[in-house]
Amino acid sequence: NYKKALSQLEKFIAQYHNLNELEKQGLIQSFEYTYELAWKNIKDFYENQGEINIQGSKDAFRLAFNRHLINNGEQWMQMMEDRNLTTHSYDETISNNIIQNIYQNYIHLFRYLKKALENIENN
Incomplete structure (x- = not known):
């Protein structure tokens, strides 16, 4: 579940300045998991609306950016890299x-996506 994955990533982010090497690896794995669930949630969301040409994360993020589900398309592309x-x-x-980018940028993108999806669910 995307929300649970994001919650786990946020726990690592809260300890960002105190992470040992093993915890840094855990943060990266948590990022990978959250990333995969983010693009798959976007794919599922748009497939439910009839979009069938989403082959991977790049397609999902481009479509979500073009339709204003996510912001800052360049950072999403950097995240993909x-x-x-x-x-x-x-x-x-x-x-x-990568850890610095997660802390400074990607966590905010994940949170924005979470809020956007929640707003759609609630309307």
């Missing part, structure tokens, strides 16, 4: 850059 780099999380420089 960082997600692809998480397979190299053994590289400390890459890992630390």
